[in-house]
Amino acid sequence: MWNAGKNAAKPAPLLIVGSVALDTVETPLGKQENCLGGSAVYASVAASFFAPVHLVGVVGRDFASDHIEFLRSRGIDLEGLQVADGETFRWSGFYDYDLNQAHTRRTELNVFEHFRPQLPEAYRGVPFVFLANIDPDLQLDVLAQVNDPRLVVCDTMNFWITGKPDRLREVLRRVDIVFMNDAEARQFCGTFSLLSAARQILELGPKAVIIKKGEHGALLFTPSGHFSAPSYLLEQVADPTGAGDSFAGGFIGYLAYTGDLSEPNLRKATVYGSVLASFDIEDFSLNRLRTLTPAEIAGRYAEFRQIAFFEAAE
């Protein structure tokens, strides 16, 4: 867990709901088959560096006990992880040299097809909630089971923007912060302008919108203005899978750790999200996050500050 420092309050617990997957991913640097993945897994592992995480999702009987042990070793509570008869959700995709664009080869829903999130009693009062990328109806299902959380953050993808735009709009009305990538925001709002897209989303009700631009950084929009987190250049990018979810986990994890929802702290959280995403993509699956240390997170946060720094005008 993150070094809380003298003045930090006790980190608040987090609830994360989303997919738990076995991914087959091919990039210009290689291929990995049936490796651990899923939106809830990336987000939970990233957030676990900052705060205690409760994961809600489903796996099949084929889900290896090694994966369970790894998640437990990160302190992630798995009481909300259902084990259903059938096979675990599988996603298979590839990336060309444009690493911002995942190309899906196959999506096998398997046990995910009949998944209904069931929150254990102890999870209902958890104050920080992240609804990772799943069917907006399931995201609404979760919102119906929680008791007045302090902060609800959600993510989505083009599949739901096209398939269930009205249900997605209903989710956006009920959450505090929304994540979208740039292409999704443009598609959802029917505009090329990210500023205009962010304003349209804010008008639906969220207090902040984060638009992720892949390797080009991330933008945080609030009613009072916007902040631009820089891009971080890596010598080697192995596999961008999970970057968005690692970003989300780092972001909400840091907010749960500090308990501070002020605008300056939202900016810091946006940079912590970028830090976690930048580590995730250095290796396949969650391999880099397995060895990541709090000292490395702090070091890269300092590098992000350095990259973004410039002097005031004369």
Ligand code: AMP
């Ligand atoms: P990202 O952070 O956007 O790169 O998310 C990557 C993860 O999303 C992968 O590990 C996949 O298993 C998972 N994923 C892919 N398609 C879906 C889907 N339709 N629903 C939920 N999760 C998905």
